[in-house]
Amino acid sequence: MKKSRLMIFAILVLAGILITQLHQIPNLDKQLGQDKATLKQAKTSQEQSQTMVSSPQSQQDNVSDSTKIVTAFVKTFSNQPTSSYSDTLKGMASQKVINGLTQTFAPSVTFSDKEHYEVPIVAVKNAWGSDLNYLVVAKSDAQSVAYTITYDTDEKQITNISRLTLKGAFDNEK
Known part of the structure; x- marks a missing residue:
């Protein structure tokens, strides 16, 4: 009799453990799905990092080419009248940037022929991404102007520009 009670108690305990484990299966499946997604994202990130590290020459070429475009862009808009921006800056910058420069400079600034x-x-600023961030200084005899420029290497154009305030920007004036 004691053995049968002990057996029934053991069976009830094991049945309770089994039911508890069966109720945890959906939660474990959910965690497994989340962990697989995290692992996939980590592998993708690692592959991208390995690609950049394994091909630094291509990234360096990419930065070099975009630096030339950014330099040409700043020289072009600094030394051209605002009326020609839509033609001369096309292909170098997004239409949003061109419109912003035209609206910013047209009413108040006329670049002198002299x-x-x-x-x-x-x-x-950052050479290891699809968006390269630049700090560019343009200098004339009268003033220096600084810009932060974002170049998107996927779109192959400038997607953002903002002018920075320089302390002593008119320090060359007499």
Whole structure:
């Protein structure tokens, strides 16, 4: 009799454990799905990192080409009248950037024929991504102007530009 009670108790305990485990299966399936998605994302990220690391020459060429485009872009819009922006900047920058420059410079700034802007500084902030961030300084005899520029290597054009305030921007004036 004691053995049968002990057996019934053991069976009830094992049945309780089995029911508890069966109720946890959906949660475990959900966790497994989330972990698989996380693993897939990590593998994709690792492959992208390995591609960049394994082909630094192509990334360096990419940065070099985009730096030339950014430099040409700043020289072009600094030394051209705003009326020609839509033609001369097409292909180098998005239409949003061209419109923004036209609206910003057209009412208040006219670049003089006597002034000529050079671009002595083009610095890359982040060289390992599809969006390259640049700090560009354009300098004339009268002033220096700094810009932050975002170049999208996928679209092969400038997608954002903003002008920075330089302390002593008119320090060459007498």
